[in-house]
Amino acid sequence: MKFRDLGVLAFIIVIVAMLVIPLPTWLLSFLIIINITLSLIVLLTAMNMKEALEFAIFPSIILILTLFRLAISISTTRAILSQGDAGDVIDTFGEFVTGGNILVGLVIFLLLVIVNFIVITKGSERVSEVAARFTLDAMPGKQMSIDADLNAGLISEKEARERRDKVSKEADFYGAMDGATKFVKGDAIASIILVFINLIFGLIIGMLQLGYSFSDAANHFSKLTVGDGLVAQIPALLVSTATGLVVTRAASDGNFGEDVIGQLFSQARLLYVAAGTIFLLGLLTPIPDWITIPVAGLLAAGAYLMSRRKEEDPEELLEMEEELATDTMKSPENVVNLLNVDPIEFEFGYGLIPLVDAQQGGDLLDRVVMIRRQLALELGLVIPVVRIRDNIQLRPNEYRIKIKGNEMARGELLLDHYLAMSPGDDDSIEGIDTIEPSFGLPAKWITEEKKEEAEMLGYTVVDPPSVVSTHLTEVIRANAHELLGRQETKQLIDHLRETHSILVDELTPAPLSIGEIQKVLAKLLKENVSIRNLPVIFETLADYAKLTSDTDLLTEYVRQALARQITRQYVQEGSPLKVITVPAKLEKIIADSVQQTEHGNYLAMDPQESQNVLESIAREVEKVSYMEQTPIILCSPGIRMYLRQLTERYFPQIPILSYNELDANVEIQSVGVVTVE
Known part of the structure; x- marks a missing residue:
């Protein structure tokens, strides 16, 4: 002590x-x-x-x-x-x-x-009581304001924590003062x-x-x-x-002294009035002049000095601002700040401002908070803050989503309409034809009067905020692997170290660096595999990293370790897993086309054969889609990652699974076969 x-x-x-x-x-x-x-x-x-x-x-x-x-x-x-x-x-x-x-x-x-x-x-007792009451009543609003600034990218996570801590301490302080x-x-x-x-x-x-x-x-x-x-x-x-x-x-x-001088004696004209009043008080009443005249003179002198200072201050202030602006533009930090790229940006035209403005009923900021939480639970990745800003270059009702400065998606909303998606070929509802932005399905913008009728006919009716939040969710989910860099990987490793320090120390910095771990995790996210179960992922990497440093092979080992998780992701309880299978002949062709180099293995398949395989996959996927089933391709473990290399450019959303990635108790039903001529 x-x-x-x-x-x-x-x-x-x-x-x-x-x-x-x-x-x-x-x-x-x-x-x-x-x-x-x-x-x-x-x-x-x-x-x-x-x-x-x-x-x-x-x-x-x-x-x-x-x-x-x-x-x-x-x-x-x-x-x-x-x-x-x-x-x-x-x-x-x-x-x-x-x-x-x-x-x-x-x-x-x-x-x-x-x-x-x-x-x-x-x-003091009364003021303390009122201050404590109003401080406690204002806490929810202050917390929501902090969350809004955080989601808009105006403050960082650290600043948000500091402001929340300050709000909490203010409430405790005024409660204690009461x-x-x-x-x-x-x-x-x-x-x-x-x-x-x-x-x-x-x-x-x-x-x-x-x-x-x-x-x-x-x-x-x-x-x-x-x-x-x-x-x-x-x-x-x-x-x-x-x-x-x-x-x-x-x-x-x-402080108190500065505020008294700066606010109580800030108006020179009021001091002149006070000086005149005191002077007249001495002349018109029996009060001795030797008391009133010095006080009036002191007030007048102070007012004169203040008025002269205010005349000089604007010129000095203007010169200081010009010098500061010039120095700021010349400073290297000003140029460096321009190089920063926001991980996620949501830009919108001026017609969509009510979507964001809470005073007009907009709740997009709150929805973004829920999106980040939802994706953190689904993917195991802390989604960066979404920068939300208006852009006059966009059309009034248009918005776009950017990932690391690159436009990934664009859409258009009608705030006074609802988006209706037909369950089949029914086209009886009147509306403005459009395309649902998240999944590319045909849809219509309908008025509120048509909403109930559309729901009676089986249409899926969605309001504009739900449309844009769903679109933003899908874009972030599809590009989550781009949001995971070495810095984010280091944060995940540090978080895991708190509970599994021995496991982390065994894996990194040797035999795997942070960059190699990041590549494995990014490959998992790219195929929509959650990395939330980091202990299992790191256990698998620790087992196999001593045998190979090829991140593609390590990713395959991790996928097999996550077999139960992947099975739950695609198998509905009580129903078989319907898949498109790959025949042994095609698997042999793919295996024979693999080229081994010192930098890793890659698929070097004949262009004509590749074209035939892709066309066959396209036909089978189309058949399965007509059956209202999600197309899944199932193959042997040895060629899974090479088949993925072949199809990811043309069918990025189609899962490619191997037999080792499925639970042994899962019933498999083949609904198609990739044919080879």
């Missing part, structure tokens, strides 16, 4: 000890000065902070200082009643402040109590009670035990009581004032 921590603990222990242990009068005097000093420091700190959270410990400070002040009051009360003396500080306040007049001292003490209790403490003001209020009440105790019991003890006459007892104990009350009320008043400053302080770029 550090020395300062021990000091704080010792201070708390001293406070508790003061409540029960009699202290010598010289120590009481010393502690009273310490109390006044600490209260003054608290007030100065409150005046120089820019926002409330800079003094987040203030509620606890109020409690400690209140307890310290009450402990001193109890100790001084004990000394007054038992010894008739409470130290030099209290004697000084009793004599000097009151001027030897006890009634004046009592009046001053009562005034301090009234100001502290009724004005400052009562107001309770801390009750300590200040209770302290003011306790001070009044202690004064009456000192005065009444002092008279009784002075006359009965110390043998004073009534007048001597009243004079002596009244002086000590007033002194004790004053040394308690002055620090209490300082802390109460600091409390009021903290809870009434609005967010600002400056």
Whole structure:
């Protein structure tokens, strides 16, 4: 434990000890000065902070200082009643402040109590209560604003966490301040009670035990009581004032002094008016001119200096802005910032602004949050923030989706219509013909009046926000492998290291580098295989990386290890897996066409044979599509990745599976065969 921590603990222990242990009068005097000093420091700190959270410990400070002040009051009360003396500080306040007049001292003490209790403490308590209530009510809106800025790309994940933490701390602070003001209020009440105790019991003890006459007892104990009350009320008043400053302080770029000078005395014309008013007050009333004229002159001089400064400031400010703009354009950082490319961008025309604007009912920002969560669960990849911006170069109702600066998809929406997709050949609904952007299906834009009719006829009816969110989801899913770079892979590895440190240390940086692991994961994502089960993936890589560094082969081993996951992805419970099979003859042709090089293996098939295979696959896929089945090609493990190389350019969405990637209990039904002539 550090020395300062021990000091704080010792201070708390001293406070508790003061409540029960009699202290010598010289120590009481010393502690009273310490109390006044600490209260003054608290007030100065409150005046120089820019926002409330800079003094987040203030509620606890109020409690400690209140307890310290009450402990001193109890100790001084004990000394007054038992010894008739409470130290030099209290004697000084009793004599000097009151001027030897006890009634004046009592009046001053009562005034301090009234100001502290009724004005400052009562107001601070009310402001704290309202601030706590409004801060808690505003929390959901602030959190949504942070999420909106994060989804729009205006802030980073780190900045979002910092802002959320600040919102949470503000709520905790104002809630604590609401309770801390009750300590200040209770302290003011306790001070009044202690004064009456000192005065009444002092008279009784002075006359009965110390043998004073009534007048001597009243004079002596009244002086000590007033002194004790004053040394308690002055620090209490300082802390109460600091409390009021903290809870009434609005967010600002400056401290209290800067804001007072900059805002209260910022209008030169108002100072001229005030100067004229004070000058006339001296001329037209019996108030002495030697009082009013200097004040009016001081105000006029200040107004003149402020007006001259404001005339010079705009020119200086303009020159500074021009210099700053020039320096910024010349700086290399300005050019470097232009090189940044957003991972995902969603651009839209001005006609689609209601889709994004929450004030007009747009919920696209919230939908993007759900998309990122959904894809994180499905793919095991943290999707980057989607940058959402308007683009006047697009048509009003047009939007486009870009991945790493390249346009990947484009679409058009009619915000006052619904997209209706027919279940078959039914074309009886009137509407504007279009193509559903996510899957390329024929569809129609229909009005809201036609919506119910279309649903009765079996159409799938979707609103525009759902259309664009589905399109964005599919584009991100199809291009997830491009979003996984080495940096993102390093983040996944670090996350896995928290629970599987031995596994990670065995695999990387040797025998596989981060780049090689990234290639394996990207190949899995490219074929729509989730990488969420990283422990299994890394276990497999650790087993086979010692045998080969070919990322294609390692990917095949990983796919086989994920057989159950892949099976669940394509097999519906209770129904067989319908596939297009590859005959042994074609598998032999493909195997014989594989060329082995030092940089890896690749398929070097005769162009005519490749064309025949692709045409045969196209025919079989078309047949399966008519059966309303998802086409899946099944082949042996040895040629799967080469068949994928052959078909991925022409049939990127068709899964190519091997027998080793399917659960042994799965029933397989062949609905087509790739023929070879």
